[in-house]
Amino acid sequence: MPSNSALAGSAGVIGLPSIRMSGIRSLFSSYSTLYHARLFCALRICPGSGAFAGPRARCIPSGGGLARRGGSRRRARKSEFKTSGDGRIVVNGDTKDLKIPYLFTKDEYGDVGIELEFMVPKGSNSGVYVMGRYEVEILGSFGRPRFCSGDLGGIYERFDSSRPKEKQCFEGTSPKVNAAKAPGEWQKIEILFRAPRFDSAGKKTRDATFEKVLVNGVLVQENATTTGPTRSAPMEGDAARGPIAIQGDHGPIAIRSFRVTRMADADQARLAELDAYWAKVSRAVNTGDFEAYQATCHDEGVLVGGTKQYSQPLATALARWKKDFGDTREGRVKAEVASRFSRRLGDATTGHETGIFRFISQAAGDPPKVEYIHMEGLLVKKQDGWKILMEYQKGPATEAEWQALKQLTDSK
Helix, strand or coil: CCCHHHHCCCECCCCCCCECHHHHHHHHHCCCCCCCCCCEEECCCCCCCCCCCCCCEEECCCCCCEEEECCCCCCCCCCCCEEECCCCEEECCCCCCCCCCEEEECCCECCEEEEEEEECCCCCEEEEEECCCEEEEEECCCCCCCCCCCCCCCECCEECCCCCHHHCEECCECCCCCCCCCCCCCEEEEEEEECCEECCCCCEEECEEEEEEEECCEEEEEEEEECCCCCCCCCCCCCCCECCEECCCCCCEEEEEEEEEECCCHHHHHHHHHHHHHHHHHHHHHHCCHHHHHCCEEEEEEEEECCCCEEEEHHHHHHHHHHHHHHHHCCCEEEEEEEEEEEEEECCCEEEEEEEEEEEEEECCCCCEEEEEEEEEEEEEECCEEEEEEEEEEEECCHHHHHHHHHHHHHC
């Protein structure tokens, strides 16, 4: 990050004389009246070497990548965020009753890394709303021996007015430690966030997850989840993508660096690997390559038959199928298998696949025999690739169901 001197410049602050960045530090360190003046500085983001820096990183310049919005929760009046000075500083109003809007990125993000350098005076409050919904709290929490989800680095609580009064506030995750610096000191918060996941029908399959949150280099959150938008979020309902919002109506905050990095989608990487796995299975069946098919199976794999109600080691089934592979390889039988999926769950090393496979076999001189089978597969990733640990052939499916899965896949 550049030095303070590189960022120094005059800033016309409403209700205060023009000051330099060094003056902001002095002001914030001695600030005692929360609403004496409202100040929001969003300085031009400069290159850095943070945890999420990389080719996908985007520096957000004030005015260029940021938009002012009142949000669904707060209505802005005559004075909103304004660019002043050399275009690097954004200021808002100066009176207690003025409702200042949130500051949003114009772009929307799913999985994302965020690095923010900020300064707050004593008692001031703000927050980073990832996707405009899930807040990591910013608060002047320096020196507090007891802290909660509303302190610096906390994942803020949720709120539901329809619940019994004593249960209206729920969830929220306190930071592991209080890593806040003193008022007037520049601080840094780093966020690694995974967006909620949804199946093909739009049903949520995984909650929003903060994989890591660091405050001033100290780990304060790890794999913290929230089942929905946190309290006072400017946007409602879970979603796959959304803008990043900075809260601007709970007191002064200065920001001198704001870096956003689009993170690789771990689900997409896994699904690409599993697509390659199923293609390998298809090639092995279609060509009669028994050894290649066997290599896709876990040594301790299990085959479950739903129609005939049995369970047996995959090794037993492989011994039975070996002759069929030989017939295909020698050209006595044509065989073809393909799979389509309705639900695909997992992480970097496990997968649960639900769908239908189609198996076509044709002996010389006979018409083809086509079977559609509802299936579930449990897979694990080993050093030599993905292996099926459990194959559950649940029962017959129809051609219409098979075609419906194609339409479902094409619509994604």
